[in-house]
Amino acid sequence: MSIPFPGVAVRGSKTGKPVMALLDLLGRTWSLGILWNLNSQALTFRELQSCCEQISPSLLNTRLKELRALKLIRHQGEGYCLTELGIELFNIIEPMGKWSVSWAEVVNQGDNGGA
Amino acid sequence: MSIPFPGVAVRGSKTGKPVMALLDLLGRTWSLGILWNLNSQALTFRELQSCCEQISPSLLNTRLKELRALKLIRHQGEGYCLTELGIELFNIIEPMGKWSVSWAEVVNQGDNGGA
DNA sequence: ACATTATGCTACATATTCTGTAGCATAAGA
């Protein structure tokens, strides 16, 4: 699949609206997980592999290429880390951490969803 | 794939941490797009199909089942709409709309990514 | 009553994407 550059047609939208490129990117397996794990710490390729259980090296590399092309992460001496843009995006999704806890309470209240 | 209930092991995490269930859910094709399109308006099944170009009815139905089980959307007379939890989650991701515009500028600055 | 239209949804073959494992090339340390 091609990299969802903002400004071009992506899965779900032919308009080129930037937010659609972003939703396409974040909707790909592991994109969000990689951003989440790179918060506040640089990780090597192999450390990322262990953080994201089950991700295959080929797919990890594909995602890393996409995220690098879209300037959300970069590769330095210590490993992969968020760029300034990546930090901004992380700050947007960061509240999900807290929110998901109250969400879990409601979801597991009505029917016991396995927890 | 099973529904990522918070509290149980999901793709990427065996800990049951709610945020990991959320990242798994949102990382599935079209989840974010459906939530985004349901903002501020109820849509019927077929309207959602046209909003999300290319989504197949079988996959749309799968995603709708997941989102309903996780109490983010519900089905009423007028069609599908966000629940209170769904609105809360939308409010978290809503800033992506504005942010993605400045992101697009930076990305298309360095190299002209097709725009 | 009967056709027409719309809605929510299922079925299923094909196409695309992801996983899992093996392994290579390079660099640093012992």
Place this chain on the structure above:
DNA sequence: TCTTATGCTACAGAATATGTAGCATAATGT
């Protein structure tokens, strides 16, 4: 030189998504 680590490629098999057809139900019209 031998070991260890890193970033990454290759590729077969498994899982997931697309695209098209079509069904059952309900509302609307005549």
